[in-house]
Amino acid sequence: MDTCKKDMNIVIVGHVDHGKSTVIGRLLADTNSLPLGKLEQIKEMCRRNSKPFEYAFLLDALKDERAQGITIDIARCFFKTEKRKYIILDAPGHIEFLKNMITGASRAEAALLVIDAHEGIRENSRRHGYILSMLGIKQVSVLVNKLDLVNYSEEIYDSIVKDYTEFLAAAGVTPISFIPVSAAMGDNIAKRSENMPWYSGFTVLSQLDAFSEEPPLDDLPFRMPVQDVYKFTSSGDERRIIAGTVESGTLKVGDGIMFYPSGKKTTVASIEEFNRPKRTAVSSGFSTGITMTEQIYVKRGDLAVKTDEKPPVTASRIDVSLFWLGREPFCDNRRYYLKTGSAKVPMRLEKITYVLNASTLEKTVKPSVEKNEVAQCTLALERPVAFDISSDLASTGRFVIVDKYEISGGGIITGTPDDGKIAKDVARRNFKWEHGGVSLTERMERFGQKPLVIMITGRKNSDRKTVARALEKSLFASGKAVYYLGIGNVLYGVDADIKTGRSEDRDERDEHIRRLAETANILTDAGLIVILTASEIDEDDVYLMQTVLGEKIFTVRIGDAYDKEPAFDLAVDENDEKATEMIMRKAELFH
Amino acid sequence: MDHLDRLENRSIHILREAYSQFKNLCMLWSIGKDSTVLLCLARKAFYGHVPFPLVHIDTHYKIPEMIGYRDRLAKEWKLDMIYGENREALEKKLTFPDGNATRIECCKNLKTEALKNTLSGEWPRYRLNHAAGKYEKDANTEPYTGVIVGIRADEEGSRSKERYFSPRDKNNDWDIGDQPPEFWGQYKTDFAPGTHIRIHPLLDWTELDVWEYIKREGVPVVSLYFDQGDGKRYRSLGCWPCTNPVESDAKDLDGIIEELRSGKFANIAERSGRAQDKEDGGGLEELRKDGYM
Numbered sequence: 001m002d003t004c005k006k007d008m009n010i011v012i013v014g015h016v017d018h019g020k021s022t023v024i025g026r027l028l029a030d031t032n033s034l035p036l037g038k039l040e041q042i043k044e045m046c047r048r049n050s051k052p053f054e055y056a057f058l059l060d061a062l063k064d065e066r067a068q069g070i071t072i073d074i075a076r077c078f079f080k081t082e083k084r085k086y087i088i089l090d091a092p093g094h095i096e097f098l099k100n101m102i103t104g105a106s107r108a109e110a111a112l113l114v115i116d117a118h119e120g121i122r123e124n125s126r127r128h129g130y131i132l133s134m135l136g137i138k139q140v141s142v143l144v145n146k147l148d149l150v151n152y153s154e155e156i157y158d159s160i161v162k163d164y165t166e167f168l169a170a171a172g173v174t175p176i177s178f179i180p181v182s183a184a185m186g187d188n189i190a191k192r193s194e195n196m197p198w199y200s201g202f203t204v205l206s207q208l209d210a211f212s213e214e215p216p217l218d219d220l221p222f223r224m225p226v227q228d229v230y231k232f233t234s235s236g237d238e239r240r241i242i243a244g245t246v247e248s249g250t251l252k253v254g255d256g257i258m259f260y261p262s263g264k265k266t267t268v269a270s271i272e273e274f275n276r277p278k279r280t281a282v283s284s285g286f287s288t289g290i291t292m293t294e295q296i297y298v299k300r301g302d303l304a305v306k307t308d309e310k311p312p313v314t315a316s317r318i319d320v321s322l323f324w325l326g327r328e329p330f331c332d333n334r335r336y337y338l339k340t341g342s343a344k345v346p347m348r349l350e351k352i353t354y355v356l357n358a359s360t361l362e363k364t365v366k367p368s369v370e371k372n373e374v375a376q377c378t379l380a381l382e383r384p385v386a387f388d389i390s391s392d393l394a395s396t397g398r399f400v401i402v403d404k405y406e407i408s409g410g411g412i413i414t415g416t417p418d419d420g421k422i423a424k425d426v427a428r429r430n431f432k433w434e435h436g437g438v439s440l441t442e443r444m445e446r447f448g449q450k451p452l453v454i455m456i457t458g459r460k461n462s463d464r465k466t467v468a469r470a471l472e473k474s475l476f477a478s479g480k481a482v483y484y485l486g487i488g489n490v491l492y493g494v495d496a497d498i499k500t501g502r503s504e505d506r507d508e509r510d511e512h513i514r515r516l517a518e519t520a521n522i523l524t525d526a527g528l529i530v531i532l533t534a535s536e537i538d539e540d541d542v543y544l545m546q547t548v549l550g551e552k553i554f555t556v557r558i559g560d561a562y563d564k565e566p567a568f569d570l571a572v573d574e575n576d577e578k579a580t581e582m583i584m585r586k587a588e589l590f591h
Numbered sequence: 592m593d594h595l596d597r598l599e600n601r602s603i604h605i606l607r608e609a610y611s612q613f614k615n616l617c618m619l620w621s622i623g624k625d626s627t628v629l630l631c632l633a634r635k636a637f638y639g640h641v642p643f644p645l646v647h648i649d650t651h652y653k654i655p656e657m658i659g660y661r662d663r664l665a666k667e668w669k670l671d672m673i674y675g676e677n678r679e680a681l682e683k684k685l686t687f688p689d690g691n692a693t694r695i696e697c698c699k700n701l702k703t704e705a706l707k708n709t710l711s712g713e714w715p716r717y718r719l720n721h722a723a724g725k726y727e728k729d730a731n732t733e734p735y736t737g738v739i740v741g742i743r744a745d746e747e748g749s750r751s752k753e754r755y756f757s758p759r760d761k762n763n764d765w766d767i768g769d770q771p772p773e774f775w776g777q778y779k780t781d782f783a784p785g786t787h788i789r790i791h792p793l794l795d796w797t798e799l800d801v802w803e804y805i806k807r808e809g810v811p812v813v814s815l816y817f818d819q820g821d822g823k824r825y826r827s828l829g830c831w832p833c834t835n836p837v838e839s840d841a842k843d844l845d846g847i848i849e850e851l852r853s854g855k856f857a858n859i860a861e862r863s864g865r866a867q868d869k870e871d872g873g874g875l876e877e878l879r880k881d882g883y884m
Binding site for chain 1: 592594596597600601603604607608610611634635636637638639640642669744745751754770771772773774775776777779781782783797808
């Protein structure tokens with residue numbers, strides 16, 4: 001029965017005109033996957049036009065038959081063998097090739113890479129090989145095509161195998177096989193060729209059947225990016241369901257789970273289902289939903305993991321390998337968005353370590369990454385996110401970059417610059433956190449508000465404290481639970497052991513900021529809106545506070561701009577009577 | 592996890608992604624088997640709820656049984672049901688075959704134009720008032736920015752080139768040559784003002800998958816899909832003047848599945864009964880560039 005057959009996605013890549021379409025045409029024809037009479041019809045058409053028949057015409061002809069609803073297109077071809085159903089993903093179009101190829105290849109479990117024996121290894125033979133390794137496709141078979149044009153020469157075949165093996169090794173790919181073929185003549189495609197007695201390995205078809213299915217990722221640590229939190233109260237459904245797709249691992253009812261980057265902990269109460277019996281466990285690949293024993297505040301972008309397994313990394317600066325697909329080059333003077341798992345954060349390019357020439361593997365240092373280039377970079381995120389290092393756990397170690405509405409690049413996370421100490425402290429604090437008898441959700445419902453930290457800053461002589469007090473009074477008057485905390489309230493008490501008065505000491509300043517944020521964290525956990533003031537807060541301070549708080553803070557500058565200021569959510573003129581009102585509106589305090 | 596599980600879970604992931612990323616989201620429900628499977632997937636994704644409106648474009652040439660079935664399920668499942676139509680074209684009889692239009696023009700008027708203007712909110716939308724049990728003109732005229740559609744890649748050429756999240760520009764046009772990359776479960780969910788995104792959770796499903804899923808999940812489908820004793824059944828449902836039944840004696844789900852798996856339809860395209868696809872070559876791709884599903 002067909003339904004028992006597994007299906008497998010295969011991507012086919014290679015330099016233009018090296019024979020991808022011919023390989024596909026041959027595979028379809030030789031596995032009897034074409035509509036009845038199609039092959040004869042094309043051959044007859046070629047004969048009448050005195051044009052030599054080519055298997056690649058089959059694909060064009062099938063494409064032209066769209067009006068008849070034939071189910072085959074060059075984008076996806078379907079055929080089956082005794083063992084499996086195959087979907088061959090081809091990436092049409094020369095200009096947008098890489099974009100389409102990555103779209104196809106990211107869904108594939110294995111790849112066929114076609115090289116023309118006559119023309120030899122070309123730029124895209126190399127580039128595609130490298131991209132496949134970045135996409136994490138481990139099963140690559142190289143088809144050395146058009147052997148008929150070089151008299152089925154073993155010598156030429158061997159030299160291509162040797163050169164290309166070396167290149168791929170440098171790019172991190174070990175092909176599982178090389179196959180000498182002539183797609184046009186049908187040599188070693190579905191049938192073993194008699195023209196190459198020196199070759200005794202797989203045909204393309206037997207290689208396809210020999211590819212192994214990707215094992216499910218059930219044995220790896222559990223990872224589930226929180227996609228959404230459902231509470232359909234208006235339809236009389238009181239369940240609060242944390243929804244997401246399990247990327248790896250297994251989860252059971254009763255397991256302890258933790259949400260990063262906040263590090264909040266709870267236990268799985270149930271795995272929800274609709275129209276089928278409830279499960280007690282769920283594993284990788286399932287789009288699921290769970291309820292929790294304690295109602296902790298969880299949101300889209302958090303990463304759920306199990307408390308007794310390897311924790312993910314939480315950081316706001318990451319080292320990455322990326323490929324760039326955008327029309328505009330990737331550069332350091334723009335704000336982008338990074339998406340990893342379900343998290344989406346504003347980001348900037350901090351540093352390009354090198355740009356790699358994907359066809360020579362030469363490294364160069366340049367100010368920006370152009371379309372279709374690959375590079376090693378450091379990215380700075382506006383707030384910390386949780387992820388894994390790609391070599392530890394590939395499925396939660398990758399990301400895409402959005403530039404002006406478009407996905408313009410993607411890559412894998414290779415590490416973090418060494419600034420993880422505070423993030424580690426935060427994770428440990430959250431791990432050890434003692435929960436009270438009243439949950440934050442209950443507090444939020446009681447107070448009718450979401451806790452928030454508002455940082456009011458400005459030049460040393462700016463009147464931020466007056467604005468902060470006015471804001472506090474106004475919020476309090478409208479029924480909000482709010483507290484004003486100036487840095488001075490912390491400096492001489494909580495900070496008494498470290499206060500030296502040397503305001504230029506960066507380490508001391510970081511520690512003051514950290515303690516201010518930790519104090520604010522206790523207050524927000526109590527459900528309060530906290531208004532902080534401090535002078536000339538810079539970008540590093542904002543990162544640090546967000547790391548500690550695990551949430552975005554709302555930043556306001558009063559008065560004139562200053563050196564090294566971060567991107568503010570709001571800037572207000574000194575003595576602006578509308579300041580309070582503007583802050584309340586922009587920070588969405590009454591939504 | 593079997594083949595249908597994999598398809599189901601991927602589709603649910605896409606539906607949830609759409610729900611979380613689009614404020615003005617709707618799902619098109621043609622009453623056919625594919626969009627009804629999609630509706631059932633939505634109920635699974637959201638645990639019995641469908642948290643966005645279902646939009647049906649009523650051409651008034653649908654086979655009557657379809658509308659009865661629509662309203663029965665809408666009431667039973669408490670769906671937020673909306674329909675739109677091209678009233679002007681219907682009044683002026685710019686229709687086929689009983690009016691002054693070719694098949695393609697009729698499709699353009701009753702489906703493409705009606706769809707475009709219903710989605711944008713420029714033409715009236717009629718919403719089911721569950722308490723009153725009837726449709727009333729909807730006060731909400733905000734354009735939908737996310738539109739979930741039940742097309743499949745195996746249906747025909749232009750659909751096989753689709754993405755899961757596929758942008759449409761201000762004129763509803765689809766730029767087939769320059770589509771967004773889509774990888775690692777990250778989709779195009781950011782869009783410029785005035786544009787919208789079509790979302791295709793069923794893209795990887797085949798006709799056979801759909802029927803096997805209908806059987807496995809007990810999805811209710813219109814009886815027109817089965818042979819009622821005259822040796823004919825509908826394989827694809829549309830308007831009665833342009834949709835022809837096929838010769839078949841499949842009386843139940845097993846019969847249909849057998850027919851598709853190894854029987855007479857194993858190598859014949861599903862939309863072969865749809866006349867508008869055949870008109871002037873590439874009819875459907877042209878219609879789709881203008882906004883047809």
